[in-house]
Amino acid sequence: MMKRKICIVITARPSYSRVKTVLQAIDAHDDLELLLVVAASALLPRYGSAVNYMERDGFKVAAKVFNVLEGENLTAAAKTTGIGILELSTVFENLKPDIVVTVADRFETMATAVAASYMNIPLAHIQGGEVTGNIDEKVRHAITKLSDYHFVASEDAKSRVIKLGEQPDMVFNTGCPSIDLALDIKNIKHLSFNPYEKYGGVGSEPDLSEGYLVVMQHPVTTEYKESRAHIELTLKAVNRINKPTLWFWPNVDAGADGTSTGIRAFREHFELPQVHFFKNMEGQDFLELLQCSSCLIGNSSVGIRECAYLGVPVVNIGTRQNRRLRGENVLDVPYDETKIKEAIELQLFNPKNQKSSVYGNGDSGKKIADILADIEFRFHKTITY
Amino acid sequence: MMKRKICIVITARPSYSRVKTVLQAIDAHDDLELLLVVAASALLPRYGSAVNYMERDGFKVAAKVFNVLEGENLTAAAKTTGIGILELSTVFENLKPDIVVTVADRFETMATAVAASYMNIPLAHIQGGEVTGNIDEKVRHAITKLSDYHFVASEDAKSRVIKLGEQPDMVFNTGCPSIDLALDIKNIKHLSFNPYEKYGGVGSEPDLSEGYLVVMQHPVTTEYKESRAHIELTLKAVNRINKPTLWFWPNVDAGADGTSTGIRAFREHFELPQVHFFKNMEGQDFLELLQCSSCLIGNSSVGIRECAYLGVPVVNIGTRQNRRLRGENVLDVPYDETKIKEAIELQLFNPKNQKSSVYGNGDSGKKIADILADIEFRFHKTITY
């Protein structure tokens, strides 16, 4: 029997971490052939060249698509999507996949969804049905309406996708595959690697043995003009806490330059004696880093998902994760220097929170691959009501 | 007070007919400035150069966007959308509209929706919430999820948009503005113009005084490989009926070349002594033509909407209008030469059907303009459940 050709398009570093176990499970599946397409910021050194990690992890890249248009504005995001459609349609025409899989809700993922659905290629979407309240949400639900199959991360998301008029038997709650990576490290107590040696980065190199903070704060698309102001509040709060801190640069996005400039300018003027900056980290190491940390600060979805599963305390800043289902490990704060500082202090006093399996049990990748092998092809659907 | 800048993007001849009264009402409104952008097939002679009608009707064109990529395949449709996003984002950046309005559900309208929503420009959608069962439906509901305001054509559509998770107070049942055009001609009994003289076209010029058929059949995106076979069935059926017939060329679409080739090849081999072919017709004249006709044949939405309002009998072929709310004037048939022929014969015996106002009362354009003048701007929303 011919193997089914499953084409997954990865456009950013965090998406790779999220679906790495899906790629592995497809690659390992007897009835499936993985066609991995790497695009957008996943190819760019400024954003950690996720493609290098994929290749090091043993994945063969079927095609690379450079489509990020430079420009510190929203127009560039629209154009990046337009170029993505132009390029991906050529890629799909050449690769002739049986199914295309698009991941999450970043603006560039719309390019994958439009190209595949216009070309009558069955389209599967990982991680639809969630609620966040920014441009990502428009994109996410629009992709749901373009998709034929839905791999969602929670019951909450499943019910929302069905309410959106999708056939219930095409909506699969597989849990979130990012949790799969956490499975192996959930009992680790001490870091098994030296992050400074392994990942370089810049800044001081504080001693991590007595606990440390991790910061990961992305710009919010609808607030991109404030991205510099927002990051400065977090920088000031963290500076006042003055504990060992590992800080990660933001994703490419409208506003990323504001965030980056904010960090760079702050570093020129303040010493930040306990802060080290990283551009990127392999997903597995990053999870281990979180597992061993005292608290995660910022607005990354990793705080909502993986940290729930691991029970790591989180200070979640601002609107980016609004209305996402969360565990008791999360404290929400607005953009306010003092409130950020106080929430960090509070979390540092907390014991490790209770763990939750609301986002899955660590076998999502395998579940998704099995469904992809089994599903009946279609690219034509109608709303259920 | 500054006038609100309302940018409407028209990408095809039928969309212009549909929203002409909206354009007029915006243009006439004291608080609104119309920015008319003409794109895609609305600019192309092959598809009737709708732009010429717009200019003749007195509208000023703010920008033209050539984005139709040639190629008899679905890839070209995807690429046309990609180029549309690239170009429209530049147009929006220069025009700086307060709101962008996108019309209906053709594949290229997605370009308008993506560009506007990624650029944080409030987006209004005319004619969401309907059900047809082809790629248009994926596109239509995806556009609903990208849009901030919804001008729908029926109560049925309104309830569907709300079910899709849109805030009820942002969903306005204004009726379908295409009906507005029919208002003036609903009592006409005889054609007030000679269509051969006014619109040229090719083929024989049968006498229309004893009644005539009108044919308008578009390719169906999900069946584009069959488009030539489908049109040939209709050609054969109409040829067997052998009554005076006015036939309209199809829209640009994946498959349009198949339809066009089918018609051209048929004409080379058969005489078609009672058929005349038109490339296009001004909306108002087309409605008058329908009003005075014995029957409309094909798969155009005009059969569902305007013909319901006017009470013109319709033979609706195939899947394109599936599940669209329809009046009693419509007989549905599959792609089958004999069944098409029999349905035409049946309709020719029918008296004119009862009229229905399910798609509005002829004041949709004004309603939409008033709401656009009044509405609070937003480009940021969240699903209601």
Added chain:
Amino acid sequence: MMKRKICIVITARPSYSRVKTVLQAIDAHDDLELLLVVAASALLPRYGSAVNYMERDGFKVAAKVFNVLEGENLTAAAKTTGIGILELSTVFENLKPDIVVTVADRFETMATAVAASYMNIPLAHIQGGEVTGNIDEKVRHAITKLSDYHFVASEDAKSRVIKLGEQPDMVFNTGCPSIDLALDIKNIKHLSFNPYEKYGGVGSEPDLSEGYLVVMQHPVTTEYKESRAHIELTLKAVNRINKPTLWFWPNVDAGADGTSTGIRAFREHFELPQVHFFKNMEGQDFLELLQCSSCLIGNSSVGIRECAYLGVPVVNIGTRQNRRLRGENVLDVPYDETKIKEAIELQLFNPKNQKSSVYGNGDSGKKIADILADIEFRFHKTITY
């Protein structure tokens, strides 16, 4: 030893005819691997789907690039080139050719030249150094300046490329490979096939046994607004001659729609009892058709090259072939109905003209392949003065 990967990009039907023997010679060469990329109008049914002939001739297509933007204007030509660069750069990145070969001087060939030279891939150009006096000439010489190797068709062209500052040892007068195809048929006296049966087309089917005319007239880019007027003059002149005539549709180009519309409109109004229209013809058959014809009319370069070699009389209309080296077989006339008619009559009285080998001896394809196998790679050059 690794075979050298030679990537040739074909963008139009006539270019394929021109370089077919080059493709064959590369394919047959022990040290070369042919990577055939088919793009632009060579993929489109409206222009004869040259790609089908390539595949039927046994060539494997490495990639297809759809990049023709519709629109009856020059802007579309520019955009077609822009899209071509976007797409071809991805193709080159994936195919990783050792050399890229670009053919002739159509506007889309600039896309090949820009993509390859910007990507530091050695670039060879077939058919530089000629003079015609329209936009093609700007493009042709600009491509010469981007190219590293030059395969020219005559001594005249060779000296011109060298004057343009190219190193003499990188300029090879191989003759024109289109002549190679004529080699086999130069002694044929009677058509070996029935063109109506083999190629279909439309119009009457005049008896060809007593001789016939062939017409091939393309729009001229710098005169595209007059393209319809120009073709009508030829139509009228040919109609007055009223001899059996085989007429070929034009290439895609700004203005092609004017030419096509002109032909279509004329056919609606005049009977043309002796004219048959073809969309396309395989190169070899077309040459045989010319060889057996009484006269070629129009502005095709085939009249200048192949007809010189074959000794077929030619009426060359207008400016398109200005200043191209020509044999005694050519009569030049302006856009003037009467002068066209008179020149045709004059040629019909002429005996077949003397043949000339100014454009080569029928072994150009092999010469070019041998040089490509032997040449030292470079992509970096400087002007010689």
Added chain:
Amino acid sequence: MMKRKICIVITARPSYSRVKTVLQAIDAHDDLELLLVVAASALLPRYGSAVNYMERDGFKVAAKVFNVLEGENLTAAAKTTGIGILELSTVFENLKPDIVVTVADRFETMATAVAASYMNIPLAHIQGGEVTGNIDEKVRHAITKLSDYHFVASEDAKSRVIKLGEQPDMVFNTGCPSIDLALDIKNIKHLSFNPYEKYGGVGSEPDLSEGYLVVMQHPVTTEYKESRAHIELTLKAVNRINKPTLWFWPNVDAGADGTSTGIRAFREHFELPQVHFFKNMEGQDFLELLQCSSCLIGNSSVGIRECAYLGVPVVNIGTRQNRRLRGENVLDVPYDETKIKEAIELQLFNPKNQKSSVYGNGDSGKKIADILADIEFRFHKTITY
């Protein structure tokens, strides 16, 4: 009389400096209307946002074109050009300029040249006919072949453009307009502004009163993989000299990331106690900075032109300015740390060199504007031989 609409497209910071006096002269000319289009890196903060300087200098921007595709490779350069053509053709269609002016030889300028010449808009080129020996040279001479008018900077360049087959009466030696800016400051002895205060930047702030070095080194397209190694040699040499040094970041270009990374990495590991880094500087201030400096180091064309005029000693590194006409102020060295260091030392012992007017007398801008006002329009030409 209608003013002639002169559209100039500026794609990079240095191009703006080069033609600023041309813009001023056009703006001030009674018969001309300036349409300034700003594109590519001239819009990007990473490269100094030249557009801000233009607006501060009082120029009105007619359109902005974002077309820089991110990616540390040559493919991105090709794509940037393709997107540029797509976007600029729309801009030209809307602005309807009488003439388009393209500047110099950066890869993106090809987009301007292709779009204008394909659209039959007369095209003028500033700074053709020069020789440098890298990809820029291919581009430069190709643009010459697309252009209708040529404003060259020296007799040497004029004769080369004529040899390229251009009509002599369309080639104007106006001198280089960048020299115009130097006119006002050629007698200045001491800096009139504090560069640290006025332009920020990073690094130490050495005392400049006893003289200082200026460094400006761009990546070379054909050597982009070595760009990091090359910049490191210069960094080491300058570090060994250990004099007050003002260093400018490179232009966007394939390889720019290598250069930037090289500088950043060096700064992480070495103290560079006498080096200050700038992102950009207004042209006039930069010239004053050069005028008061002891030596310019790197590969900028400013060393060849303005420094000749001003008599500033220059150490020119590597191949980028190969074969450009130069004055006695220039010492050429290869990529070699020791040779760079020795050449700097030599120049520091030299008295200020003799000045030369080989690149003009300071009135180029006015000359060009006058010719643009006077020239007869054409967009159609043929080679002279």
